[in-house]
Amino acid sequence: MKVFVCPSRRPFLVFWTLTLQLILYGCVVFAAEGIDNCKLLYDSKSDRKILKQLEPLINKSFTVENTNEGESYTYVFQLCGDAGGVPGAGVIQVDSKGSEKKTTVIGLYNSTQAIGGSDWMMLIYRNEKRKAFVMISCNRKADMGQLEVLLEEREREQDCFYLFKVESSAVCPALPSKISTGSILLIIGICLLAVYLIGGFLYQRLIVGAKGMEQFPNYNFWVEVGNLSADGCDFVCRSRNREDSPAYRGVPTEALEEEPEERDDHLLPM
Known part of the structure; x- marks a missing residue:
């Protein structure tokens, strides 16, 4: 019965470790000698x-x-x-x-x-x-x-x-950055939004198989958010009620019709 013994990888790892250390040491020594x-x-x-x-x-x-x-x-x-x-x-x-x-x-x-x-x-x-x-x-x-x-x-x-x-x-002196922090954050936000829209559109179309407006990522969620936002804006911003309170109804300008006078002549003795 033959037994196959895998060769040890330890010498191989030791060789590459020593090689890497020598390269790094040479680079450091070369830079230091140049300055010194x-x-x-x-x-x-x-x-x-x-x-x-x-x-x-x-x-x-x-x-x-x-x-x-x-x-x-x-x-x-x-x-x-x-x-x-x-x-x-x-x-x-x-x-x-x-x-x-x-x-x-x-x-x-x-x-x-x-x-x-x-x-x-x-x-x-x-x-x-x-x-x-x-x-x-x-x-x-x-x-x-x-x-x-x-x-x-x-x-x-x-x-x-x-x-x-x-x-x-x-x-040459370092050039000062001409982009403010707000601009950087805005650019990052736009990039993330673009990735979200493009990635979501491709997923909905290619993986889910959606068509039309349903290709928009999280379409149902955003529709619901839009409706709730519209309702909230309508509730906060509109100052007039849809139905007037009875206490504030105006008095009608037309004269009330007179009720017909009841006659009791038929009760008199003939």
Whole structure:
């Protein structure tokens, strides 16, 4: 006699449980590392709030090529990540002129300063002799806009600075709701009424097989409610009785007919 033994499902469940835990752990670690990579120069609550709002742009790479007076440079910006693969670099400059590309680090993300307004934010990446200003402005139509070079000051021996601009919806303020609470409740009520009418009509027609006005859901109930409402309105709103009280009947204007005078001549002796 052969006995079939079902394989145990315990190893299978343990495998998928460990896999799910590793995936969740990796996602959390990846997000935390992205934010923590930016070392703020002034670690304040407001600066942390700005970085938190810019979280959708973390580890995104922005590139722009700028040509001026025969010189061509490519700039790469990455928020809280290694721009162009250069460790510690938030903004780099790549000299595209020549056979060998020369890479210069403009700003480091471990020396970041964050400034914010209502619909814009600015990140300042510092290096020993250079500073990069990255202006991120509000554009609701762009999740990640194109990086632009607004100004370059490269002739100084110290404090050379570069001004960049990029548009993103991440810095846009939340739009206030234009629908009031009463309007929301009214919309919900209309939707529920539509579901009730359409669902009841289909049930009465397809399941019950009703025809005509009987297809209306709970037809008998609503008819009775209508009649009772009409009776109540008639009772409350009508001020005149249907029949006048005898005490208030008007005196008839026509003269009463005189009763015929009874004569007793026949009683006299002849």
